[in-house]
Amino acid sequence: MIKHAIRQAERSVFYRARIGAVVVRGGRILGRGYNRIRYYHESRHIIHKHKESLHAEVDAIINSPCNLRGATMYVARLRKDGGLALAKPCKYCAELINKCGIKRVIYTTDQGVINNG
Numbered sequence: 001m002i003k004h005a006i007r008q009a010e011r012s013v014f015y016r017a018r019i020g021a022v023v024v025r026g027g028r029i030l031g032r033g034y035n036r037i038r039y040y041h042e043s044r045h046i047i048h049k050h051k052e053s054l055h056a057e058v059d060a061i062i063n064s065p066c067n068l069r070g071a072t073m074y075v076a077r078l079r080k081d082g083g084l085a086l087a088k089p090c091k092y093c094a095e096l097i098n099k100c101g102i103k104r105v106i107y108t109t110d111q112g113v114i115n116n117g
Contacts, residue, residue: 001106008034015080018077021074022073025072031063035054035056056075057073071100074106
């Protein structure tokens with residue numbers, strides 16, 4: 001499943017940190033995501049757009065249509081040269097992952113893949 005997270009990371013346009021994530025349960029992918037800039041409007045009456053960074057882990061959770069209890073999340077980060085890099089979720093994402101009931105996080109490092117059970 002880490003290959004699916006790598007494919008999501010390839011979709012990212014960030015040059016420094018291309019990160020992808022997938023949420024899986026029972027061999028079925030529930031959600032996919034990658035890091036990107038997300039635009040939003042404060043209200044319908046304000047034309048001004050705001051932009052914010054959307055982490056791959058959050059994007060994968062948002063794109064999951066169901067309960068994530070007991071699921072596993074795979075997170076991959078690609079370096080500029082296409083090699084693997086550390087993709088350990090940040091504190092904010094780790095808290096969200098925990099609150100959603102995701103039980104395991106498997107992520108890439110410079111040396112390969114780590115299971116953070």
